Amino acid sequence: MVDLPKIANVVVVGGGVIGLSVARSLALRGLRDVLVIERGSLGAESSFAAAGMLAPQAEADRADKFFELCRQSRDLYPAFAASLRDETGIDVELETTGTLYLAFTEEDVNELEERYEWQSRAGLAIEKLSAEAARQLEPAISENVRTALRFSLDMQVENRRLVRALAVANETLGVGIVTETAVESIKLDRGCVAGVKTSGGLVTTDTVVMAGGAWTSLITVSEQTTADKNQSDCNTPDKAFRSVRIEPVRGQMLSFTTAPQIARHVIYSPRGYIVPRSDNRLLAGSTTEHVGFAKQVTDEGVRSITAAAVEISPQIASLPLTESWAGLRPRAPDNLPVLGPCAEIAGVFYATGHYRNGILLAPITGELIAQAIVDKVVAPALNEFSPDRFSVVNVT
Template structure:
């Protein structure tokens, strides 16, 4: 929490040096943001209220929400280029109902964030002029085999008991939604509240907002540790010079475990899980809804492209496209839409999702360390959870809220308070 009156004009000074040679070096941000540094000189001097480490959809959304709450000195430090890791590689699905069979704190978190998306999208359009292509027209979950059919029946029964908004569909009803589906469809479930968004346009909008509102973005600099003095944050150590800061938010995704929180405190135990996707070019196959099978999914884009995904691979920080996974993705896509079979994907890529040991996001304050906050571990739901994460994090930072969903997502669950080392 930022307590007491804010010092004016800010509370921290950031100084970054670039090595010698008389040349100008641009650090180019996603969708055209650019900061120029002169080698051999003090390259960057900024006063900041909040330093956000990580420039994906979570970090950018938090920066936007802080600005909307009146904070005017915000800096984002990104190890590469903003918006080009897991957020860029995602499919943009908003599927709290399609991907659960129980109502728990995580479902409530996802569902609340999903309900925020219409306002989120409208505000971004007004702020930046960018349409993030929100479609909350529902999602289909289909069965293609006898085993699938049995599991669908159990699924709809469990979801109805839990009060999840789900509609059972007979085989012929499925084709009223999507005529291009496989004739092998046996039935399905429709989730009217789910949908999808064009995640890369969302990233573009958030970056434009940052540029237009004076949020500083520093790229190609890696943060490796947090310096603590007398129980509070004073600086972060980076691949260049240290960054002084009184309030630090770690929104570093799969790389969160690389950051040491003080000299003796264990790192947050997040790891990367690779997800691979394919994209099919625009053509005569018109799909209007996200369609799941037990083996994959397809996601339509408004320009006619069709995305298909996604794999799950515990392979460390390897983002290379795997040919075997490419075959699996093609098989899953053509099971849903056979007309994709003769087509060659126009693109393939992989991203690294941040995964916590319990599969839940990490949202909150590091107890015992004033000024240090975490927003990471969103795994397969970073795009979906961006609005609610930004809202909750800003409430925690500015208002001191500490019981987010009864602490279910607090970073404190990974260690007891007495493990925090105070220098």
């Protein structure tokens, strides 16, 4: 950690998995004086709360641009994890056993059948399993399973170790990291980024990456001087900024202790999932709640997550519940990530709105945002996710 510098080449707002991944990619491309500013501690929000599933196929209903982005990012993970290990010595526990998806009702069976149809037609790795075949792979699953899918290429990662590895990698690469410091507003000069105003003072920069997760939309554009107002249409940047609305969506998680571990795969049903970890924790999730910035765990949350986990494996009913927590997923109005430069404010790049898939999308987000900043090339893969899609100004 460093003291707040007065000037930086690029300021990354937010030290979650996304901000840290972008900063590392910028430094790997040779950019110097990259600065991450984090309001609290690194990775202590949604990136800490997550289950670490890298499972683009398990819940996808069609092959669209978002699915492609997720699949590409998953496929980057083995090299991403290996590089982080080389850079830091930290093993992020990439687990490649695959994902099982179980059906218990007629409706579940139909849902799985549709997924199997489109994914096998698209040539994706997917297997349909009878209940018996699924139980051979995972003996602890319920007798009530009717059928299952196996996604052999989906993976999981220990997301808390991932955050630690990214933090160490950034420090090793010379990225400045300042914690306990909030970015309050972006300062503009004639419609372009001139700096960021923080709780610790002003940092001059011409490039800002908005990676503040669920809190991204609380950051404002700071007042311009009268002289600036005369030289630019200062409403436009402000409107452009306000048009990207990221909201928090609470997800609660439970952790049971089990020795020996009762599952090898990440196992989903349409009502929940369980994630076995190598340290004998069994994670279970989650809820999807629109309750603002409240991060409490509730009795109803514990009840519904436990019920979904016990449906998957009745053995879970007798396991001790050792930990529970909640996190706030950053969600844009159309559920898609917000990635790339903002057309109306030169120097602002978004890397947010990753909602349910920020751990999965961290490697590709880092790569594509760093490419956009350093090489000034916006990859076609980003077009669909541009912040400009929310702009109130329609160009005809």
